[in-house]
Amino acid sequence: MQNQYDIPAMGFGTYDRKGEAGIAAMLVALETGYRHLDTAQDYGTEKEVGQAVRRSGVNRADIFVTTKIKTGNLGPGALVPSLRQSLDNLQLDRLDLTLIHWPSPNNAVPLPVYIEQLAEAHALGLTRLIGVSNFTIAMLEEAQAILGDLPIANNQFELNPLLQNKKLANYCVSKKISVTCYLPIARGILGDVPVIAEIAARHGATPEQVALAFEFAKGYIAIPTSSQADRIRSNYLATKLVLSEADIAAIETVDRGQRVIDPAWGPDWD
Numbered sequence: 001m002q003n004q005y006d007i008p009a010m011g012f013g014t015y016d017r018k019g020e021a022g023i024a025a026m027l028v029a030l031e032t033g034y035r036h037l038d039t040a041q042d043y044g045t046e047k048e049v050g051q052a053v054r055r056s057g058v059n060r061a062d063i064f065v066t067t068k069i070k071t072g073n074l075g076p077g078a079l080v081p082s083l084r085q086s087l088d089n090l091q092l093d094r095l096d097l098t099l100i101h102w103p104s105p106n107n108a109v110p111l112p113v114y115i116e117q118l119a120e121a122h123a124l125g126l127t128r129l130i131g132v133s134n135f136t137i138a139m140l141e142e143a144q145a146i147l148g149d150l151p152i153a154n155n156q157f158e159l160n161p162l163l164q165n166k167k168l169a170n171y172c173v174s175k176k177i178s179v180t181c182y183l184p185i186a187r188g189i190l191g192d193v194p195v196i197a198e199i200a201a202r203h204g205a206t207p208e209q210v211a212l213a214f215e216f217a218k219g220y221i222a223i224p225t226s227s228q229a230d231r232i233r234s235n236y237l238a239t240k241l242v243l244s245e246a247d248i249a250a251i252e253t254v255d256r257g258q259r260v261i262d263p264a265w266g267p268d269w270d
């Protein structure tokens with residue numbers, strides 16, 4: 001499952017996947033068939049991602065690697081050197097996708113300052129695609145006006161059946177900005193939602209597979225993570241699960257706007 005930017009819809013999140021245990025989890029993911037690893041300067045997992053890519057034996061060109069620029073690296077002249085450091089950590093020549101992890105808290109660094117540096121990183125060939133994370137519609141519009149013809153390929157934000165973020169997601173789809181769902185399985189609590197538990201039981205699937213299949217049916221990318229090999233494998237099977245129109249309509253009713261990642265300095269969702 002790919003989209004217009006050739007981003008594999010099933011990705012593996014690497015937050016907290018540190019050290020040898022983290023590399024082992026990424027290797028299980030790559031052996032299972034995941035071809036997309038999501039890291040960030042702030043996660044401290046870029047070296048582990050690079051190690052996993054090399055040790056896996058999978059061709060580099062077949063693995064999609066995303067990193068994110070941390071807020072401390074948004075200031076004038078800071079972004080490009082920080083991305084070179086990320087490439088050094090990863091031991092890669094180029095990222096597939098580089099995101100602004102969060103808009104600058106309290107607008108301490110004006111948006112044009114870091115969006116222009118992101119375009120510069122792209123022009124230098126340090127990343128195939130550029131995008132953002134945790135951006136609102138107004139921020140996306142401001143950024144795209146600065147970038148001109150260079151597309152914002154992706155917006156990564158919290159999205160799962162309990163927080164469907166429909167206004168923002170629909171805007172992104174209408175502008176051909178691919179959507180990546182973080183917390184796509186709501187950290188494993190979806191079995192407590194009767195509608196999802198019923199659909200899962202009927203399909204002989206897990207609640208997490210149902211959530212991921214719902215996101216894929218919407219055309220989104222999802223980046224679940226787990227420290228456990230059996231869960232890494234089981235989550236991947238969501239790529240084979242086909243939900244009916246009625247299942248999808250039922251899941252749409254469980255949206256509670258239940259946001260988990262909500263720092264005081266982050267923007268409010270549309």
Ligand SMILES: NC(=O)c1ccc[n+]([C@@H]2O[C@H](COP(=O)([O-])OP(=O)(O)OC[C@H]3O[C@@H](n4cnc5c(N)ncnc54)[C@H](OP(=O)(O)O)[C@@H]3O)[C@@H](O)[C@H]2O)c1
Pocket residue numbers: 012013014015016038039101133134156157181182183184185186187188189206208223224225226227228231232234235261
């Ligand atoms: N851009 C951003 O600002 C941002 C913010 C947050 C996250 N992210 C990205 O999104 C990725 C995913 O987010 P996340 O890790 O917070 O949430 P998540 O993927 O929704 O949930 C992961 C949690 O669920 C558990 N889990 C995994 N598979 C399960 C299963 N089949 N059944 C029950 N529990 C299961 C895992 O525990 P075990 O390890 O015990 O299995 C882990 O604690 C991160 O790794 C990161 O790459 C991005």
